[in-house]
Amino acid sequence: MSEDLSIQFKIPPLWETINDIRRKIAADDRVKDNQDLLNATTMVASELLENAIKYGHHAPDFAAVEFNLDLVDREIRIQVKNAYHGDHSIEGLKRNIEKIRTAANPGDLYCDRLIEIANNPRQTGSGLGLFRIAYEGEFGLELEQDDHVVTVTARRRI
Amino acid sequence: MNDLTNGELLIKSQVADGVARLLWTGKSAEANPGDFLNPYLESVIQEASGQSLKLELDFTEMEYMNSSTVPPLIRALAAMNKSGVGGAILYKKSLKWQEASFKAMENVVRIQKFKEIAVRGV
Numbered sequence: 001m002s003e004d005l006s007i008q009f010k011i012p013p014l015w016e017t018i019n020d021i022r023r024k025i026a027a028d029d030r031v032k033d034n035q036d037l038l039n040a041t042t043m044v045a046s047e048l049l050e051n052a053i054k055y056g057h058h059a060p061d062f063a064a065v066e067f068n069l070d071l072v073d074r075e076i077r078i079q080v081k082n083a084y085h086g087d088h089s090i091e092g093l094k095r096n097i098e099k100i101r102t103a104a105n106p107g108d109l110y111c112d113r114l115i116e117i118a119n120n121p122r123q124t125g126s127g128l129g130l131f132r133i134a135y136e137g138e139f140g141l142e143l144e145q146d147d148h149v150v151t152v153t154a155r156r157r158i
Numbered sequence: 159m160n161d162l163t164n165g166e167l168l169i170k171s172q173v174a175d176g177v178a179r180l181l182w183t184g185k186s187a188e189a190n191p192g193d194f195l196n197p198y199l200e201s202v203i204q205e206a207s208g209q210s211l212k213l214e215l216d217f218t219e220m221e222y223m224n225s226s227t228v229p230p231l232i233r234a235l236a237a238m239n240k241s242g243v244g245g246a247i248l249y250k251k252s253l254k255w256q257e258a259s260f261k262a263m264e265n266v267v268r269i270q271k272f273k274e275i276a277v278r279g280v
Contacts, residue, residue, distance in 0.1 A: 015189050019166075022187075022222075036254040039222075043255060046187065046224060054189065107262065114232060114266045121233040128225035136258035 005030045005071035010064045011049075018049045021067060030071060037158060040137040041076060044154050045069060047129035048080040051152075056082035057089065062149055074158050078139070081151040090143075090150050096130045097141045097152070106134035159205055162198045164188060171202070177245075178206050179214045186223040195230035203234065206243045213238060213245035217256060218280060231263065235272055244274030251279030 005028060011017040022042045025031065031038050045067070052065045062083035070077045084090050100106055110131040117126070133139050139154040159171040159178055166185040171178065180202065188194075206213045215234075217223075231247075238245060249260040257279060264277035 019187060039253070039255045042222070046222075050189070050224060050226070107258075111262050111265050114228070114262055115269060117229050117232045118236055118266050118270050121229065121236055126225045126229050128228055132225050132259075135262075136255055 005069070007067075007069040009067040011067060012064060015050075015053060018046055018053070021049065022046055025069065034158075037076075040139070040156070041069070041078070044078050044133050044137045044139050047133055048078060048152055048154060051093070051129055052080050052082040055084075055089065055093075056150075057085035057148075059083040059085070059148060071158075076139075076156050076158055078154045079151060081149060083148050084145075084150050085148070090145065092127075093130070093150070093152070094143055096127075097143045100130060100134045100141055103134075106131060110135040159202060160198075162194070164191075164194050167191075169198070173211065176211055177214055178202065178209075178211045179216060181216045182220045185221050186227040188224075189226065191224075191227045192230045192233075195227070196233060199230060199234040200237065203237050203241055203243055206238075206245075207241040211243075213243050214248065215245070216248045217260070218248055218250040220256070222255075223259075228259070228263075232266060235263075235267060235275060236270070238275055239270070239272040242274075246276040246278055248278055248280050 007024060009021060025042050025045060026038060031041060049065065049067060056065060066081040068079040099109055103109055110128065113128055113131055130141060133154055134141060139156040142153045144151045159173055161171055162169040165188050168183050170181045247260060247263065249256040251257050260277055267275050267277055
């Protein structure tokens with residue numbers, strides 16, 4: 001992994017494109033030799049894109065989901081940007097990222113959520129993606145928002 | 159007992175020596191995997207219960223699953239416990255993502271006191 005890596009996409013909000021991005025990351029020589037890092041990176045990219053496609057608002061002036069992956073100076077950074085409609089639509093996202101930022105052990109958040117699912121298996125949505133990014137992927141998470149666009153950034157030192 | 163194919167996911171079933179084994183291979187990356195996994199796993203658990211079989215869910219050859227795949231698995235564990243179907247979840251402990259995902263599931267089994275169900279790294 002001696003060279004920097006940068007992958008950018010502006011994608012239509014279609015589920016199939018997540019698989020294409022996962023394949024693109026997996027094929028890159030600079031990450032494919034480290035299986036654990038590759039698995040973590042593709043998982044984080046997939047979970048962030050799934051959230052953006054499932055819960056984003058695909059506005060006429062920001063119809064796409066923007067995806068950036070950079071591997072520079074021994075840090076891997078994955079950024080996903082999408083439009084949202086109304087503050088209420090990103091409240092859960094903000095709350096969960098804040099929980100992760102202040103958690104002593106993100107694994108506890110992941111396990112607690114599994115217990116909630118076990119106790120209420122009929123509820124929709126897993127609500128696990130962000131906790132999984134922090135726990136299993138060991139990535140930190142940040143959120144930025146402006147009027148109608150939210151950017152979630154995941155970072156990990158390697 | 160039927161196999162299941164959906165997208166890049168294949169679940170192959172095999173019954174031998176009182177154990178129904180579901181071998182999960184490929185990738186589970188659909189938007190709503192509960193739509194097809196819940197009915198499939200419900201029918202498998204019913205069949206196992208009716209034939210007094212143990213149920214083994216083998217993920218050791220699974221390449222990837224998204225977080226939306228986890229609730230159907232938790233739901234299946236709860237249904238196994240309720241129906242008195244014992245068994246195991248097997249994962250590959252040399253794969254870090256599997257170790258993390260299934261260790262957490264092992265905690266659920268312990269905390270929820272699901273009987274006769276083991277989560278084992280191989």
